[in-house]
Amino acid sequence: MPSTKFAGIGFYVPEQVVTNKDLTKYMDTSDDWIRERSGIEERRYGKKHEETPTTMAAAAAKIACERAGITVEEIDFIVFATLSPDYYFPGCGVLLQRELGITNTEIGALDIRNQCSGFIYGLSVADQFIKSGMYKNILLVGAEMHSMGLDFTTRGRNVAVLFGDGAGAVVLQPTEEEGKGVLTTHLHSDGTHAEELSLLSPGSHGGYHFEDKDKFGFPTEEEAPLGEIFVYDNLLENKTYYPYMDGQLVFKKAVTKFPEVIMEALAKTGYETTDIDMLVPHQANLRIAQFVQRTLKLPDEKVYNNIMKYGNTTAASIPIALCEAWEQGKVKEGDLVCLAAFGSGFTWGSALIRW
Numbered sequence: 261m262p263s264t265k266f267a268g269i270g271f272y273v274p275e276q277v278v279t280n281k282d283l284t285k286y287m288d289t290s291d292d293w294i295r296e297r298s299g300i301e302e303r304r305y306g307k308k309h310e311e312t313p314t315t316m317a318a319a320a321a322k323i324a325c326e327r328a329g330i331t332v333e334e335i336d337f338i339v340f341a342t343l344s345p346d347y348y349f350p351g352c353g354v355l356l357q358r359e360l361g362i363t364n365t366e367i368g369a370l371d372i373r374n375q376c377s378g379f380i381y382g383l384s385v386a387d388q389f390i391k392s393g394m395y396k397n398i399l400l401v402g403a404e405m406h407s408m409g410l411d412f413t414t415r416g417r418n419v420a421v422l423f424g425d426g427a428g429a430v431v432l433q434p435t436e437e438e439g440k441g442v443l444t445t446h447l448h449s450d451g452t453h454a455e456e457l458s459l460l461s462p463g464s465h466g467g468y469h470f471e472d473k474d475k476f477g478f479p480t481e482e483e484a485p486l487g488e489i490f491v492y493d494n495l496l497e498n499k500t501y502y503p504y505m506d507g508q509l510v511f512k513k514a515v516t517k518f519p520e521v522i523m524e525a526l527a528k529t530g531y532e533t534t535d536i537d538m539l540v541p542h543q544a545n546l547r548i549a550q551f552v553q554r555t556l557k558l559p560d561e562k563v564y565n566n567i568m569k570y571g572n573t574t575a576a577s578i579p580i581a582l583c584e585a586w587e588q589g590k591v592k593e594g595d596l597v598c599l600a601a602f603g604s605g606f607t608w609g610s611a612l613i614r615w
């Protein structure tokens with residue numbers, strides 16, 4: 261059976277740099293508070309009306325394809341992970357196909373909705389397709405445009421300051437080279453705390469919540485022939501179209517699950533923490549990454565962090581960080597690379613790769 265190698269990798273971040281100081285113009289926050297709690301110094305925001313997760317993904321994908329030595333027409337499957345899609349539906353997979361000008365309709369496009377773990381989930385799915393011989397050139401991307409959906413008032417400051425925009429892409433191919441490529445992937449989920457890191461609306465849970473009942477004269481629940489489907493969720497008042505996060509719960513869970521799932525990947529393959537050449541954790545928060553690093557007793561040079569420059573770009577954070585590390589020569593041929601993520605759901609996962 262072949263294994264899955266990373267044949268090409270690329271990333272794109274928008275030009276506009278937004279510093280912590282810039283955010284103080286919109287909300288009651290400070291550079292010190294943000295740096296101390298998250299390590300973030302600045303992030304990038306895409307150009308409204310011009311950039312979307314799809315356009316950013318396309319920019320990253322073109323670089324990944326070029327580095328893999330393939331044309332976009334050679335891609336036979338697309339996997340797109342995002343929590344901030346261009347549209348409610350269809351998903352970004354087909355939009356990326358169109359944006360790249362891929363006219364081949366033999367290919368498939370899959371949308372992954374696992375938020376911060378999206379890239380690991382996508383990698384695990386793509387890995388099964390490659391190993392089974394079903395596809396030969398899978399384009400896997402993670403892309404986010406958070407800046408379009410954050411609450412920039414003081415009410416939303418605990419979340420808004422953390423996130424940034426960007427995209428990362430990889431081309432995955434089969435390899436027969438012994439011991440090379442994706443060695444193992446591990447996926448987990450626990451829906452118990454689903455709403456503790458969430459964006460609830462738009463969604464079907466609230467009935468006809470896009471309309472203002474009083475303004476549009478919906479019948480009362482008693483008058484309505486379909487009764488309770490007219491349950492009114494005051495979307496605008498409750499602002500459930502903004503993300504919500506119980507930060508302390510996320511922190512506690514993340515610092516437990518990251519090491520657990522990394523150790524699981526090492527145990528499966530017979531390696532130890534000292535064998536890891538580079539850990540690229542999802543860039544959730546520098547404090548979380550540092551906690552994980554201390555738990556695993558990894559030296560600084562074996563953990564790659566760039567949240568300081570880009571903030572948390574959820575599904576895009578791992579491919580962006582991995583690509584930067586590779587471009588800087590910190591991930592080299594033959595290295596044992598570990599990827600790990602934890603996020604909304606909660607979902608978490610890891611992957612171990614012989615580069």
Ligand code: ACO
Binds near residue numbers: 288506545
């Ligand atoms: N600027 C200034 N003050 C703020 C801000 C802000 N941006 N946000 C919150 N505060 C205030 C709060 O209102 C609160 O004020 P009060 O004491 O007067 O009530 C005070 O700071 C402390 O608030 P906490 O929420 O208790 O702050 P905490 O120390 O827990 O830090 C943080 C918040 C950074 C979110 C922390 O909980 C954390 O690191 N959580 C991990 C979650 C995370 O990083 N998620 C990333 C996304 S999810 C993922 O990728 C897995």
